[in-house]
Amino acid sequence: MISVRILILGGTRFVGYTLLERAIRAGWEATSFSRGMSGLPPADVRVVQGDRLNKRDLERLAVAGPWDAVVDTSGFVPRDVLMACEYLRPATAHYVFVSTVSVYRGWPKEPLSESSEVLYCPIDAGPDYGEDVEDGPTKYGYQKSGCELAATSSFGLERCTILRPGVILGPREYIGRLPWWLRRTALGGHVLAPGNPARFIQPIDVRDLADFTLLAISQPLAGTYNITAPQNRDTFGQMLQACVEVTGSAAKLAWIPDEKLVAAGVRQWSQLPLWRTSRGVWQVDSTKAQGYGLSSRRIQDTVADTWEWMKSEEMLLTDQRSAEIGINPDLERWILNQLTGK
Numbered sequence: 612m613i614s615v616r617i618l619i620l621g622g623t624r625f626v627g628y629t630l631l632e633r634a635i636r637a638g639w640e641a642t643s644f645s646r647g648m649s650g651l652p653p654a655d656v657r658v659v660q661g662d663r664l665n666k667r668d669l670e671r672l673a674v675a676g677p678w679d680a681v682v683d684t685s686g687f688v689p690r691d692v693l694m695a696c697e698y699l700r701p702a703t704a705h706y707v708f709v710s711t712v713s714v715y716r717g718w719p720k721e722p723l724s725e726s727s728e729v730l731y732c733p734i735d736a737g738p739d740y741g742e743d744v745e746d747g748p749t750k751y752g753y754q755k756s757g758c759e760l761a762a763t764s765s766f767g768l769e770r771c772t773i774l775r776p777g778v779i780l781g782p783r784e785y786i787g788r789l790p791w792w793l794r795r796t797a798l799g800g801h802v803l804a805p806g807n808p809a810r811f812i813q814p815i816d817v818r819d820l821a822d823f824t825l826l827a828i829s830q831p832l833a834g835t836y837n838i839t840a841p842q843n844r845d846t847f848g849q850m851l852q853a854c855v856e857v858t859g860s861a862a863k864l865a866w867i868p869d870e871k872l873v874a875a876g877v878r879q880w881s882q883l884p885l886w887r888t889s890r891g892v893w894q895v896d897s898t899k900a901q902g903y904g905l906s907s908r909r910i911q912d913t914v915a916d917t918w919e920w921m922k923s924e925e926m927l928l929t930d931q932r933s934a935e936i937g938i939n940p941d942l943e944r945w946i947l948n949q950l951t952g953k
């Protein structure tokens with residue numbers, strides 16, 4: 612077996628942690644670089660502690676190499692990514708940048724593929740570049756686009772892989788989108804279920820994203836790849852039904868049409884997590900990555916494993932990001948009562 616040496620920039624949370632777990636399982640030599648503020652990486656991972664914004668820390672990190680590939684899961688500001696690339700270029704053959712579908716100008720309004728127009732942001736932009744537009748481009752998207760450009764300018768297209776995931780779910784999802792639905796359905800009663808149960812969704816499971824990343828490194832695969840579950844396969848209804856089933860709850864899903872929720876002023880995306888009416892949200896073409904081996908488990912498996920993780924980590928009582936994620940129980944009851952009499 613050939614052992615691959617990888618460095619993960621940010622290996623202690625969701626995506627980075629999962630990448631490290633799966634790299635170690637594959638027999639790879641894995642190093643994690645983080646400040647030590649967000650916990651520890653998995654066992655058997657070599658740790659280099661430091662801040663990616665600090666030049667001395669990056670210098671120290673570079674001499675801990677070399678690596679076959681660096682995976683940047685924690686780059687959000689172009690000039691910071693550029694700096695990390697400049698320090699790490701002599702120490703690695705390949706750079707993988709974890710970006711997002713938010714780099715597309717048309718997200719979430721239009722169907723997208725890798726050839727869709729991308730927001731422009733200079734490679735040395737600071738954190739203030741870009742703007743948030745209602746139901747359109749975000750500062751986050753502009754910034755990530757500049758980060759992509761920083762990585763490809765520094766490493767060259769041949770030595771760089773850009774991954775653009777849509778929503779990522781699965782064990783360790785700390786944003787709390789799927790965990791909120793699981794907690795809510797576990798509580799039982801009538802659950803306000805948004806829109807049409809037949810609406811297709813395409814979240815990618817974090818483990819499938821990680822496996823594709825390792826595949827891209829081992830080939831290596833340069834280029835840009837959308838990373839989502841296939842279009843027109845899994846539905847919102849399947850996701851919520853799975854939440855009811857795995858939690859063993861007697862919850863009853865009360866489906867309310869989009870227009871009524873919009874009229875009631877329910878905040879999309881966060882108040883009822885993952886519910887969004889824009890046409891392009893779940894129309895991202897990831898057939899390119901699928902053609903190179905991206906596989907995507909069914910939403911029911913993601914739901915079941917996330918619930919298992921929540922139970923094992925005593926996540927049931929924690930409600931991270933509660934201010935942003937989830938609808939207030941009184942408002943939910945009021946809407947259900949007004950619209951369905953339940």
Ligand SMILES: NC(=O)c1ccc[n+]([C@@H]2O[C@H](COP(=O)([O-])OP(=O)(O)OC[C@H]3O[C@@H](n4cnc5c(N)ncnc54)[C@H](OP(=O)(O)O)[C@@H]3O)[C@@H](O)[C@H]2O)c1
Nearest residue numbers: 621622623625626645646647648649662663684685778779
């Ligand atoms: N969640 C989604 O649905 C989604 C969708 C599309 C794309 N993405 C992308 O996926 C990527 C991974 O997201 P994530 O949620 O797993 O991770 P994250 O929260 O963005 O990254 C956290 C990791 O980076 C480390 N870190 C943060 N600041 C650092 C610094 N200054 N120096 C060194 N290490 C630092 C953290 O450890 P310490 O705090 O200990 O330093 C931690 O290990 C992100 O780039 C995001 O844009 C996410």
